[in-house]
Amino acid sequence: MVGLLWWIGAGVLxxxxxxxxxxxxxxxxxxxxxxxLARLAGADLTLQFGIAAVVALAAVLVLRKSRFGRKTRTRAEAARNPDVNLDIGSTLVVPAWHAGHARTSYRGATWDVELSPGEPEDANVYEITALRGNCLVVVASRHAVRT
Known part of the structure; x- marks a missing residue:
């Protein structure tokens, strides 16, 4: 009867x-x-529980080390993921900066824009690299012409 419970438990899981x-x-x-399988081989109940625990633990540890056990994207990465935010990679024009911040028109609305650290303020065209709430984080576009 105990052997049947192992199989039913596995099926339910x-x-x-x-x-x-x-x-x-x-x-x-x-x-x-x-x-x-240990029950079929004649192991007693204590050994069956030990085998179940060891095999399950080993399988979980192997899974965590595999690519299926790793988190591929975290919530913080979603702000920079072009599959989540379709605006990432788009370009826009920022006419004037004020200490790394600006407001500009993009897709028919006015947006707050923040310049990524180390980026120049003298480019005309900027590329969106992330969205942080209603703020576009930008870098100078590689295709921008310096003024």
């Missing part, structure tokens, strides 16, 4: 994994499968 969308429950399900 796989279904929950399909709903949840991460691989961690699948790794725990692998531990359940290992315990069920």
């Amino acid at each position: 796989v279904v929950l994994e399909l709903i949840h969308g991460t691989f961690y429950l699948l790794m725990v399900a692998l531990g359940f499968v290992a315990a069920a």
Whole structure:
């Protein structure tokens, strides 16, 4: 009966994994499968629990080291991600700067603009590198003509 519970537990974890969308429950399900196989091999209940724990822990550690366990994008990176903010990479004209800050018209609206550190204020055309709230962070465009 205990062996059947290992298989049912593994099945439930796989279904929950399909709903949840991460691989961690699948790794725990692998531990359940290992315990069920240990039961078939004649291991006692204490050893089955130990095998389930060790296999699940090892699988989770291997997953964390793999590319599937790493976070690919954090919330801070979303401000610079052109897949999230379609304005990143666009160019705009900033007529005048005041200590690295300006206001300019972009796509029919007035925006706050902030110059990235180390960038010159004498370029006419700037490229958007990030959005921070309603503020466009810009660098001098490589294609800009200096005045």
